[in-house]
Ligand SMILES: Cc1cc2nc3c(=O)[nH]c(=O)nc-3n(C[C@H](O)[C@H](O)[C@H](O)COP(=O)(O)OP(=O)(O)OC[C@H]3O[C@@H](n4cnc5c(N)ncnc54)[C@H](O)[C@@H]3O)c2cc1C
């Protein structure tokens with residue numbers, strides 16, 4: 067363990083285990099009961115509350131906060147779970163500054179919203195700590211539904227269907243359920259295996275079978291017609307398993323990898339110290355994935371981590387709050403620059419960028435260039451749909467659905483990131499999974 | 514810095530802020546520290562007769578009502594009068610008064626309703642060189658069961674009698690402390706005056722149960738599974754106290770009788786309000802018990818600041834200033850019309866005004882799809898509930914000018930007219 071942040075190249079053990087533990091601890095720990103009381107007292111109990119409207123899952127926020135304020139946190143937890151069974155994860159990962167908290171009327175009053183996300187975590191943690199599952203399953207209906215993808219969309223759909231008495235089988239290509247909750251979300255947002263614990267808690271409803279390592283369309287597993295043949299309805303919640311390419315020469319050089327792969331590897335690492343990381347790391351992109359990759363590279367001990375984004379910071383899909391996290395951890399953000407060339411022998415050594423400017427036809431490249439040293443380059447310029455069964459209509463790389471989540475194909479629903487309605491947000495995926503379940507239930511009740 | 518000196522019944526103090534007879538004034542140690550902190554005077558914790566002192570419970574003696582953030586809004590207690598021997602208290606009072614001659618020191622007394630008992634204690638209190646006495650006719654618990662405290666304060670004849678004894682046996686000024694646990698506060702005040710009282714002080718605590726333990730099903734504070742009613746005080750009782758002070762100030766039978774205002778005084782503003790309604794000074798207990806003696810500094814600077822801004826040069830100039838404007842409902846101008854008005858720029862769109870008016874008032878607030886709230890003048894009765902529930906104070910009441918048409922009634926605003934002459938008033942019609 068003679069490595070340090072200064073060690074050249076890519077190596078493990080840049081930081082001591084203590085420093086790593088410190089770096090990857092819970093970024094926003096649960097409120098204590100007292101803190102929750104103080105925070106809850108700030109809620110005005112608004113009429114037709116803007117925070118609730120801003121929540122994709124429509125959680126009755128004023129009600130659950132009042133329930134906390136009146137010392138019934140478990141009732142508050144149930145108010146949340148009634149709308150959002152993944153309320154625990156959402157409390158940790160939602161960019162609340164763009165959602166509920168951004169809409170809080172206290173933003174206008176004082177610029178400081180009620181801490182809705184942290185109150186939600188307080189209430190949901192309490193219920194989940196009870197170990198029992200708070201919902202009971204309706205009498206079995208004898209109907210079966212297959213859910214493809216065990217991410218937030220699939221899980222929310224499955225739970226709602228199971229509650230209504232249907233038999234659900236979830237299939238997921240990965241060896242572990244949870245989708246990006248398990249493989250994507252920054253680790254300091256969901257510490258101590260929360261994603262897996264949440265799946266286990268949710269499965270306690272009963273009536274849900276989980277099949278892992280099963281990929282729709284893969285030879286030996288099965289395709290949509292096989293699944294349709296054995297179930298009354300199908301929900302597709304496959305997320306976006308592909309990634310966009312840089313489309314640059316030299317992109318195939320070593321140590322240029324999709325940020326999502328780096329993050330998935332990090333999320334599954336049993337020993338963070340053993341994870342190799344470069345001294346100089348460059349991240350290309352401007353979304354949550356770019357920020358999470360950059361921040362976690364820094365936390366692992368990379369010396370220089372730079373996010374390069376082709377537009378201005380105000381246009382970054384990552385929220386201002388996320389950008390703040392990056393900056394406060396020492397990540398540098400270079401705006402208005404796009405990659406031009408990858409330099410290196412076998413493995414990347416440098417990346418050349420040119421500055422961009424806004425022109426009449428959109429972004430234009432300028433002649434001004436600069437080079438960044440790069441032991442590693444993580445690309446985070448968007449995810450794409452994996453292979454899709456051709457019978458479902460896909461447009462612009464996403465599945466087309468109607469308001470209720472129905473696809474072009476009879477008996478097939480879809481929700482989450484894989485659809486046009488998706489928003490690259492956990493909470494939106496949950497809402498769509500839940501709403502599709504309600505529509506599937508209506509459909510099954512009719513037939 | 515305005516001149517805050519106070520002269521109450523000839524008793525001088527550097528400011529009108531006294532500590533009321535209660536735990537803050539229980540002993541020499543507290544009182545010395547209170548004087549060091551700046552309090553103008555104290556009313557010593559109520560003395561009992563010679564002999565073995567009363568005993569207090571040894572479990573919790575307070576119950577509390579909280580506002581947001583556990584702010585103490587109301588406090589109740591089941592404490593009795595001093596539980597220390599009379600002799601010890603008298604010695605301590607003597608020593609404190611000797612060292613703080615410029616501060617007011619009043620002895621609060623509660624002895625049995627017998628002439629001999631009062632005759633015995635008064636000369637001993639005089640020896641301490643205390644500036645005056647306050648007769649505790651107020652304690653609603655514990656002592657009342659023994660025929661003292663509010664048991665006396667609820668019978669005007671007893672008040673008059675005891676006050677007369679005191680005036681007879683001492684030359685010290687006599688302040689009668691009144692209990693609010695009575696239907697009409699004017700009766701005991703009048704009785705005190707008839708007995709020769711130099712002043713009244715009010716209010717003592719209000720009979721109350723603050724809360725119930727829902728696991729053990731007992732009122733709180735709970736002593737070994739049982740609870741008892743106690744005396745309520747703190748910010749929550751201020752409105753009741755203010756009204757009672759005003760009632761006495763504007764009753765022709767007691768007008769001019771000096772009043773020491775007590776009940777929920779927590780800030781300089783509360784104090785100024787008591788003064789305005791007829792008090793000459795104020796006494797404080799719960800605020801000191803909640804925040805410590807230091808709060809008097811804010812009271813002093815706040816009142817001084819206010820007086821400087823208003824150009825008042827003595828506390829007396831505030832005293833009673835709002836009494837002429839305190840009247841009975843029947844004299845209120847029924848032709849005075851206002852309408853709520855929402856300042857859109859300051860509105861944070863919480864919609865509380867809408868919920869309040871729509872659900873419980875007069876359906877006079879409209880909301881647009883983008884959450885712009887506006888008042889429907891044709892429905893607004895001017896109750897001002899919207900103003901009260903608005904968290905950012907962005908709603909005001911606009912006064913309609915004489916002759917302007919009230920959109921709700923369709924009639925122009927007329928000049929002064931009250932209920933006594935209103936056509937709907939049967940008595941006014943009968944008089945025609
Ligand atoms: C790095 C990163 C960080 C993020 N951070 C946040 C954040 O902080 N807050 C936030 O709200 N959102 C965040 N997001 C977005 C959020 O994770 C997604 O919007 C959300 O997980 C979408 O849920 P989903 O169920 O639609 O898809 P996913 O979570 O992607 O789940 C899809 C599942 O389907 C499985 N699957 C795919 N194809 C097949 C197939 N053919 N057969 C069987 N199974 C298949 C996958 O293995 C996966 O388990 C982040 C995303 C990334 C990549």
Ligand SMILES: Cc1cc2nc3c(=O)[nH]c(=O)nc-3n(C[C@H](O)[C@H](O)[C@H](O)COP(=O)(O)O)c2cc1C
Pocket residue numbers: none
């Ligand atoms: C505006 C208003 C009007 C009231 N009118 C009446 C009334 O007409 N009759 C009545 O018995 N009580 C009336 N009350 C008293 C209430 O019924 C209730 O006893 C009191 O407000 C105490 O309850 P609360 O403070 O817990 O709400 C009124 C209260 C308010 C606030």
Ligand code: SF4
Pocket residue numbers: 852853869870874875876877878888889892893894895896897898899900
């Ligand atoms: S003053 Fe009363 S009636 Fe008028 S808008 Fe406000 S709440 Fe409604």
